[in-house]
Amino acid sequence: MTLTPSTIAAVPLTARPLRCRNCGADHAAAPVAVCEQCLGPLDPVYEPDRALPDRTTIARRAPSLWRYREWLPFDGDPVWSRDTGFTPLVEAPALARRLGVARAWVKNDTVCHPSLSFKDRVVAAGINAAAALGLDTIGCASTGNLANAVAAHAARAGLKAWIFIPEELEAGKVIGTSIYGPRLVRVRGTYDDVNRLCAQVADRFGWGMVNVNLRGYYGEGSKTVAYEIAEQLGWRVPTAVVAPMAGGSLLSKLRKGFGEFLEARLVDGRPPRLYGAQASGCAPIVRLVERGGDAIEPEVPRTICRSLAIGNPADGVYAARAMRETGGWAAAVSDAELVAGIRLLAEEVGVFAETAGGVTAAAALALARSGRLGPDDEVVLCITGHGLKTLEAVQGAVAEAPVVAPRLREVAALVEQ
Numbered sequence: 001m002t003l004t005p006s007t008i009a010a011v012p013l014t015a016r017p018l019r020c021r022n023c024g025a026d027h028a029a030a031p032v033a034v035c036e037q038c039l040g041p042l043d044p045v046y047e048p049d050r051a052l053p054d055r056t057t058i059a060r061r062a063p064s065l066w067r068y069r070e071w072l073p074f075d076g077d078p079v080w081s082r083d084t085g086f087t088p089l090v091e092a093p094a095l096a097r098r099l100g101v102a103r104a105w106v107k108n109d110t111v112c113h114p115s116l117s118f119k120d121r122v123v124a125a126g127i128n129a130a131a132a133l134g135l136d137t138i139g140c141a142s143t144g145n146l147a148n149a150v151a152a153h154a155a156r157a158g159l160k161a162w163i164f165i166p167e168e169l170e171a172g173k174v175i176g177t178s179i180y181g182p183r184l185v186r187v188r189g190t191y192d193d194v195n196r197l198c199a200q201v202a203d204r205f206g207w208g209m210v211n212v213n214l215r216g217y218y219g220e221g222s223k224t225v226a227y228e229i230a231e232q233l234g235w236r237v238p239t240a241v242v243a244p245m246a247g248g249s250l251l252s253k254l255r256k257g258f259g260e261f262l263e264a265r266l267v268d269g270r271p272p273r274l275y276g277a278q279a280s281g282c283a284p285i286v287r288l289v290e291r292g293g294d295a296i297e298p299e300v301p302r303t304i305c306r307s308l309a310i311g312n313p314a315d316g317v318y319a320a321r322a323m324r325e326t327g328g329w330a331a332a333v334s335d336a337e338l339v340a341g342i343r344l345l346a347e348e349v350g351v352f353a354e355t356a357g358g359v360t361a362a363a364a365l366a367l368a369r370s371g372r373l374g375p376d377d378e379v380v381l382c383i384t385g386h387g388l389k390t391l392e393a394v395q396g397a398v399a400e401a402p403v404v405a406p407r408l409r410e411v412a413a414l415v416e417q
């Protein structure tokens, strides 16, 4: 279905109103980036006494992120991207041994549908906000995975897409976006330059830039990672969760998601300790956690982990707060460590992750070494994007395959080596 003025009017979906996280000012549902009073971030307002489903009701619903629709910022049925989410939670005993913890799992968003990263979740929320608000063009500022996701979801919906990325990204991110036929624009500059430009673009053209003027809706999609982890563990929470950070939205929404399920009594116990991971060449949120205080010091990124290369993260302060207040911490790892992390996940878990997954695995090892994860812990690693998107990172790190003639004795020679 293509949104035209007549079909927009027929969309059976409305977006929830918004409230400023800092000053509490209320805003009607709209494509608006920040609070008009204080420039603070906006969150959707939910009806506190709305009917909530129990475990059995949720478990009977289709396996997508919409099974938790009462905690997503809409009234009515989603129009687009109804099949995104509900990725596997993979138990990883070999990883648990390497970390020295009781049990470990990988939340495997490398197979999120349709574009192989957790960004499909936030775009599923963002594109439905666009539908509810009557917008026929969506877009984003992206470090790569969000570009892939916006392009794929827009193509399926028949919406126009304008996507802005830094000039230098991996081929998998660029081609894996262009293939869907959006307008893709490479900007000479860092992600932070791209993001500033997109704020102006959203104002000038009135498009729905999912992580700019639809950000209040978009961010809520990340909470579904927490809901799925809780449900897939048999309606309980792990003791610790390790997740990658770029803008810091996923990390802060994990806290909100676990908090909401605890509040709804769908799970019991304490919220998990949240641990954030970044590459040391771009670690402004890790440095804030280590330093203390309440202000990000922006950095110029220097790392092969381009997906996490945000020097001035919009939700960095909230992510740091989520880590401190749950008793967690943060860790930064070198590019060499992140490549080793990608190999570890592949060899020990059978999951091929992009650079952000390598950062997360390597950070978990560092946190275990420093005693922040211990023998009683049940740990979930959020592995958020597929490794085929960043082949450049591991090209030099894998063994070269021998070439043989189609003769048994040449294989026998290899076996005997």
Ligand SMILES: Cc1ncc(COP(=O)(O)O)c(C=O)c1O
Residues within 6 Å of the ligand: 117, 118, 119, 143, 144, 145, 146, 244, 245, 246, 247, 248, 249, 250, 251, 307, 308, 354, 356, 357, 384, 385
């Ligand atoms: C693969 C991957 N993981 C994690 C993140 C971090 O997301 P957030 O910006 O919500 O911190 C990103 C962001 O681009 C990403 O591409």
Ligand SMILES: [Zn+2]
Residues within 6 Å of the ligand: 020, 021, 022, 023, 024, 025, 035, 036, 037, 038, 039, 040
């Ligand atoms: Zn405000």
